[in-house]
Amino acid sequence: MPLKIAKYCAVPGCGRTQSLHNLPSDSDIRNAWLKFIFKDVPAHVAKTFSVCSLHFTADSFVNKAQVDAGFAERLRLKSCALPSILDPTGMAQQSYAPTKQDVACQTDTQKCTSQGTQLSCGTLGLNIRSKGTETGVWCKSIGVSTTSSGETFTPLAPLPWTSAPLKDSRPRKRARLELEGEECASFEVFDQQDTTAVTTATESSQRQCMSTREDSKYIVFENCLLQLFDTCPLCSRRCDVRARRKGTFVAVDQLCPHCHYFRQWKSQPVVGSTPLGNLQLSAAIYFTGGSFFQLEKIFNTMHVKTITHRTFRKHASMYLEPAIIYTWKKEQEELLQQLSQGDKVILGGDMRADSPGHSAKYGSYTVMDLKSNIILDIQLVQSNEVAGSYHMEKEGLKRSLEFLEAHGVRLECIVTDRHPQIQHLLRECKITQFYDVWHLEKGLSKKLEHIGRDKDCQVVKKWQRSIKNHVYWTAASSKTAEERVAKWTSMVNHIQDIHVHDDPAYPQCAHEIRASKDRRKWFQQGTKALNTVQKLLANRRILKDVKKLSPHFQTSSLQAFHSVILRFAPKTVVYPYHGMLCRLYLAGMHFNENSNRPGKPTYKPLFPKAKKGEYSTRAIKSQATYRYVKNLMTFLFEKVITDPLHMEDIHKIKVPETLTSI
Numbered sequence: 001m002p003l004k005i006a007k008y009c010a011v012p013g014c015g016r017t018q019s020l021h022n023l024p025s026d027s028d029i030r031n032a033w034l035k036f037i038f039k040d041v042p043a044h045v046a047k048t049f050s051v052c053s054l055h056f057t058a059d060s061f062v063n064k065a066q067v068d069a070g071f072a073e074r075l076r077l078k079s080c081a082l083p084s085i086l087d088p089t090g091m092a093q094q095s096y097a098p099t100k101q102d103v104a105c106q107t108d109t110q111k112c113t114s115q116g117t118q119l120s121c122g123t124l125g126l127n128i129r130s131k132g133t134e135t136g137v138w139c140k141s142i143g144v145s146t147t148s149s150g151e152t153f154t155p156l157a158p159l160p161w162t163s164a165p166l167k168d169s170r171p172r173k174r175a176r177l178e179l180e181g182e183e184c185a186s187f188e189v190f191d192q193q194d195t196t197a198v199t200t201a202t203e204s205s206q207r208q209c210m211s212t213r214e215d216s217k218y219i220v221f222e223n224c225l226l227q228l229f230d231t232c233p234l235c236s237r238r239c240d241v242r243a244r245r246k247g248t249f250v251a252v253d254q255l256c257p258h259c260h261y262f263r264q265w266k267s268q269p270v271v272g273s274t275p276l277g278n279l280q281l282s283a284a285i286y287f288t289g290g291s292f293f294q295l296e297k298i299f300n301t302m303h304v305k306t307i308t309h310r311t312f313r314k315h316a317s318m319y320l321e322p323a324i325i326y327t328w329k330k331e332q333e334e335l336l337q338q339l340s341q342g343d344k345v346i347l348g349g350d351m352r353a354d355s356p357g358h359s360a361k362y363g364s365y366t367v368m369d370l371k372s373n374i375i376l377d378i379q380l381v382q383s384n385e386v387a388g389s390y391h392m393e394k395e396g397l398k399r400s401l402e403f404l405e406a407h408g409v410r411l412e413c414i415v416t417d418r419h420p421q422i423q424h425l426l427r428e429c430k431i432t433q434f435y436d437v438w439h440l441e442k443g444l445s446k447k448l449e450h451i452g453r454d455k456d457c458q459v460v461k462k463w464q465r466s467i468k469n470h471v472y473w474t475a476a477s478s479k480t481a482e483e484r485v486a487k488w489t490s491m492v493n494h495i496q497d498i499h500v501h502d503d504p505a506y507p508q509c510a511h512e513i514r515a516s517k518d519r520r521k522w523f524q525q526g527t528k529a530l531n532t533v534q535k536l537l538a539n540r541r542i543l544k545d546v547k548k549l550s551p552h553f554q555t556s557s558l559q560a561f562h563s564v565i566l567r568f569a570p571k572t573v574v575y576p577y578h579g580m581l582c583r584l585y586l587a588g589m590h591f592n593e594n595s596n597r598p599g600k601p602t603y604k605p606l607f608p609k610a611k612k613g614e615y616s617t618r619a620i621k622s623q624a625t626y627r628y629v630k631n632l633m634t635f636l637f638e639k640v641i642t643d644p645l646h647m648e649d650i651h652k653i654k655v656p657e658t659l660t661s662i
Contacts, residue, residue: 365396
C-alpha cells in the first residue's frame with residue numbers, strides 16, 4: 001500500500017505524520033477504516049484520508065521485522081489490515097492548561113523580547129479543527145507577540161525523520177530544505193465537487209487571511225530563516241528542522257527530541273489548498289500586464305523561489321480570468337445603462353489585428369463614445385470564425401452594434417476608417433457614417449511623397465505639408481458635404497495663385513489675398529507637376545470620401561487605445577482566446593480610468609519616427625492611476641475564491657476552434 005509521508009493522520013486527536021497510509025480501494029476495508037476514523041460516518045466524505053502506522057498492531061505490517069532490524073526504511077501494510085489502536089500514546093485526549101511565555105529568538109527563554117513572524121492565520125490557534133473531518137490537535141499554547149495567538153506545544157512521538165535522541169555534546173545538523181519541487185509539496189488536492197474536503201483553515205481564519213494580502217513582504221534568506229528554528233525555546237537544545245516549499249510558500253516543522261516541543265510555522269496564509277502569496281503574485285503579474293517569463297528570469301537570477309508557469313496558468317484560468325471578465329461586464333452594464341437613458345451617442349470604431357497583413361489570428365474591434373472618450377465594447381474575432389482575416393473587421397463591428405442595440409443605446413453617427421465592407425454594412429443598417437480625417441490624409445501623403453520623388457515634380461515637396469493641413473481644415477470648417485467638396489477642390493486653384501473660384505459654396509479663399517513676387521513657388525499651368533497633383537486631388541473616389549469627412553470627432557483616441565493594448569498583449573506573444581480577451585478588457589479598464597485624467601497647462605514637443613523629422617505637441621498629463629488593479633485584487637480575494645459562481649461568465653463565452661482543427 002503506498003505511503004504518503006507529507007500528510008497528517010485523520011484520526012481525531014492524533015495529528016502525526018509517521019508512515020501515513022491512504023484509504024484502501026476495497027469497499028469493505030474502506031468502510032471499516034472510516035468507522036474507525038468517524039464514530040458516525042457522514043454521508044459524504046473526502047476521497048483521500050490518511051492513517052498513521054501507530055494505529056495498527058505489529059502483525060498488520062509485512063516488513064515489521066525488517067524495519068526494526070534496519071534492513072528497510074518504510075513499513076508496508078497488509079492489504080487486509082485494519083486500524084485498531086485508537087490512542088497509541090495515551091495522551092491524545094489529554095488537555096493542557098495554556099501558559100504564556102514570551103520567546104525572543106528561539107534560543108533564550110528568559111528574555112521577554114517580542115518577535116514578529118509571518119504566521120499563517122490559525123496556525124498557532126488552540127484546537128485547530130478541519131471543516132470536513134473530525135480531526136483535531138490538542139496542544140499547549142505558548143504566547144508570543146506574533147500575528148497569531150501563540151505557539152503550539154504538542155508532546156507527540158518523534159517525527160519520521162527523528163531516528164534517535166541527540167547527544168548534548170554533539171550539535172544536531174539542521175536538515176536541508178526538502179520537497180523543493182512545487183509538485184512535491186505537502187498539500188492535498190481534493191475534488192472541487194467534494195464538499196467534505198479537508199481545508200487548512202476555518203471560516204474565521206479565511207477572513208483574517210483576506211486582510212493580510214496588503215501586508216508588506218520581504219526577501220528572506222534561507223539560512224537566516226532557519227536559524228530561528230535551530231534551538232528549542234524551552235530547553236535551549238538543538239531541534240530537528242524540516243522545511244518544505246510550494247512556490248513562494250515555505251513551511252517549517254520544528255521538533256525538539258528532548259522535550260518534544262513541536263511547532264509548525266508557515267510563511268504565508270493558505271486559502272483552501274492555495275498559498276495566498278502564490279495567488280497574489282499571479283494576480284499582480286496578470287492584472288498589471290506584466291510578463292511571467294520576464295519576472296521568472298529576474299527571480300532565477302536572484303535565486304528567489306517562485307511559482308511555475310503551470311501554476312500561473314492554473315491561477316489564471318481558475319481565479320484571475322473570471323474576476324477580470326466579471327468586473328468588465330459589470331462596469332460595462334452600468335455604463336451602457338447610463339447611455340441608454342441619455343442623448344444619442346457619437347460612436348467611433350476601429351479594429352486592431354494581432355499581426356500585420358492578412359495573416360492575423362485575432363482581430364479586436366473596439367467602439368468608443370467619442371464625447372466622453374470611454375471604451376464601450378470590445379469584440380474579439382478569430383479568423384476562422386469568418387472567411388478570413390479581411391472579414392474580421394466587419395464581423396466585429398456587427399457584433400458591437402447588435403450588443404449596443406440590445407442595451408438600448410441610440411446612435412447619432414459613427415466615425416470609422418474607409419473600409420469598403422464597413423461602408424456596405426452601415427448602409428444596410430442605415431447608420432450615418434463619417435470618415436476619420438487621419439486615414440484619408442495618410443493615404444494622400446504617401447501618394448504626394450511618391451509624386452515628389454520625380455525630378456519634374458520637385459515643387460510638390462514644398463506644398464506637401466500645406467495640402468495635409470488643408471485636409472484637416474476642410475473637415476473642421478465645413479458644415480455640409482457640398483461645402484467640404486468646394487473647399488477641397490479650391491486647393492487646385494490655390495496652388496496656382498488663383499484665389500477666386502467658380503463654386504458658389506466657396507467662391508473665394510478665406511485668407512488675405514496678396515501679390516506674389518516669386519512665381520517659382522507656385523504650380524505652373526501645363527506642367528507635369530500640376531497635372532499629376534490635380535488628377536490626385538480631384539479623383540472621383542477622393543471627392544466621395546471628402547464628403548464624409550468627420551467635422552467634429554476623430555478616432556485618434558482609438559489609436560491611443562491600441563497602443564495601450566500593446567502593454568497588455570504584445571504582438572510578439574501568442575495568447576489563448578480567453579487570455580487575449582482578458583488582456584483586452586484590462587487595457588479597456590486602464591484606458592477608461594486614465595483617458596480623462598487632468599493635464600498640466602504645459603505641452604512638450606515630440607518627434608515621432610513616422611513623421612520623419614516633423615514634430616507634434618502633447619499636453620503633459622498627471623501620472624496614470626491603477627485603481628482598477630486594487631479593485632480586482634479586492635474582488636479576487638473577497639469574492640472569487642469563496643464563490644465559484646463567478647465562473648459562469650467565462651463559461652458563457654463561446655471559444656472558437658483552433659486554427660489547426662479540421
